Amino acid sequence: MSIWQRLWQYPRRLRVRLTFAYLILFSAFLTLIGFVFREVLRNNMEATVREVLEEEWGAAKGYIQIEKGRLIWFYDKDDPDEALILERLRHVYLLTNAQGRVLGLSTVYRSLGIDTPAEIRKAMLPNAPKWSIRKSEDGVPFMIRSGVLVDDGKRDFYLAIGRSLGENHKTLDDFTRNYFTAMPLFLLLSMLAGWLLTGRALKPVNDLAGTAQRISGASLDVRIPQRGANDELDRLVDAFNRMMERLESSFAQIRQFSTDVSHELRTPVTAIRGQLEVALFTAQTPEQYREAMINSMQDVERLSAIIKSLLLLSQAESGQLTLQPMAQDLCAPLIDIVEQFQIPAEDGELQLNAELPVECIAEVDHIQFERLAANLIGNAVKYTPPGGRVDVRLTDDGSHVLFEVADTGQGIPDSALPYIFDRFYRVQPNDPSPEKGLGLGLSFVAWIAKAHHGTVHVESQVGKGTTFVVTLPKTQAGDGHKEVDGAA
Numbered sequence: 001m002s003i004w005q006r007l008w009q010y011p012r013r014l015r016v017r018l019t020f021a022y023l024i025l026f027s028a029f030l031t032l033i034g035f036v037f038r039e040v041l042r043n044n045m046e047a048t049v050r051e052v053l054e055e056e057w058g059a060a061k062g063y064i065q066i067e068k069g070r071l072i073w074f075y076d077k078d079d080p081d082e083a084l085i086l087e088r089l090r091h092v093y094l095l096t097n098a099q100g101r102v103l104g105l106s107t108v109y110r111s112l113g114i115d116t117p118a119e120i121r122k123a124m125l126p127n128a129p130k131w132s133i134r135k136s137e138d139g140v141p142f143m144i145r146s147g148v149l150v151d152d153g154k155r156d157f158y159l160a161i162g163r164s165l166g167e168n169h170k171t172l173d174d175f176t177r178n179y180f181t182a183m184p185l186f187l188l189l190s191m192l193a194g195w196l197l198t199g200r201a202l203k204p205v206n207d208l209a210g211t212a213q214r215i216s217g218a219s220l221d222v223r224i225p226q227r228g229a230n231d232e233l234d235r236l237v238d239a240f241n242r243m244m245e246r247l248e249s250s251f252a253q254i255r256q257f258s259t260d261v262s263h264e265l266r267t268p269v270t271a272i273r274g275q276l277e278v279a280l281f282t283a284q285t286p287e288q289y290r291e292a293m294i295n296s297m298q299d300v301e302r303l304s305a306i307i308k309s310l311l312l313l314s315q316a317e318s319g320q321l322t323l324q325p326m327a328q329d330l331c332a333p334l335i336d337i338v339e340q341f342q343i344p345a346e347d348g349e350l351q352l353n354a355e356l357p358v359e360c361i362a363e364v365d366h367i368q369f370e371r372l373a374a375n376l377i378g379n380a381v382k383y384t385p386p387g388g389r390v391d392v393r394l395t396d397d398g399s400h401v402l403f404e405v406a407d408t409g410q411g412i413p414d415s416a417l418p419y420i421f422d423r424f425y426r427v428q429p430n431d432p433s434p435e436k437g438l439g440l441g442l443s444f445v446a447w448i449a450k451a452h453h454g455t456v457h458v459e460s461q462v463g464k465g466t467t468f469v470v471t472l473p474k475t476q477a478g479d480g481h482k483e484v485d486g487a488a
């Protein structure tokens, strides 16, 4: 991968994306916190100013006297506390009579703009607001407390006093500046923390990717150790390990299958070669040639039967074989098949009986169903010694059909039962009998049952007999053409 490709890929990496997402969230969060805190601070400071102004406004009445239309500040000049209070009071104030004639005014208040008589009359109404904020000529905000003052002579006056909010605003501005100056540092630290945290969180994923890259056909036993955190990543590791187990077993099956196929094909090929050598080097009479050719022919037939079955199975398992289920009576084909097996059954001195209902309608692919039935009945006849019996039964429970083939034959040992549906599996692989099977019949049975959404159940006792029960649903859900992947 070139350096440009790497650089292009870099921002797409999950770790980078997560870190940036974390950074964006964190900066949004910090900004919000900053603004909320600034608002709370501003409100608190304003509330404090209001409290002080309210107190001063209440106290002002005691210091004000109006004589002959003139304002006189009345206080003990020798008391430094009172002098200080008065100094503060007179810093920002306006006093007018009820008509709006100015009786007293500070220079600072003048810079805020003197209220007109109309404004004053409005401000003296009972529900007029007491608080306002005004800006001086040089832009400094002031909080103003205004209202009606009643003197001892019971006359109404208008008094407004104020305090600068300049200090408050400066504090707020300082806070905002410092906060947002320090923010990049916080963000840098959070980015670092995000980078480390995501790196830590994604480590198992990277381990997983590394392990997956190292896996080859020869190293399917690789597993990723569990971290014991019981979290989503542990579940991923667990799922991966289980997938590896399945892969390992599938690979083992495939290897076994290749070995079996080559073995199965080699046997008839070796036999044909032997027969041909006999014909070439030792046969002299036409009978001897003929016999060698007949034997070769039998082996060629076996070879082509194996190849045909294998081809069909692989088509079935890869989904190329399409089922064409149609509603039909299963009794008629079963009668024919049982009929076909009567001759081998008689040859083997067996009783072959069929117990079928008058009619049994089910949706099946007739070719595959007949293959299934022929394999099971054929096996029963093949593996039951003379004197025994084979019973074929078909029943209908309303939603399913049960097809049963029971024999009184040699039975299948418990240890072999789990494998009888595997390809090429034979309980007695070296059985010298001429009708020795290919070990593929039951693989077909299992696949056909599964393809019809059915099951195969087997019960067997060595020396007593075997019963196969195939259960098929009477109707196939979905469309009539069904493709099936994988065998049962």
Ligand code: ADP
Pocket: 375, 379, 380, 383, 384, 407, 409, 410, 411, 412, 420, 421, 425, 426, 427, 428, 436, 437, 438, 439, 440, 441, 442, 443, 466
């Ligand atoms: P095969 O072509 O050898 O019959 P199958 O796949 O049909 O192959 O069967 C697999 C093996 O299961 C057979 O080799 C046989 O050992 C055993 N088997 C199948 N059906 C019966 C049965 N009815 N009685 C006893 N053994 C059976």
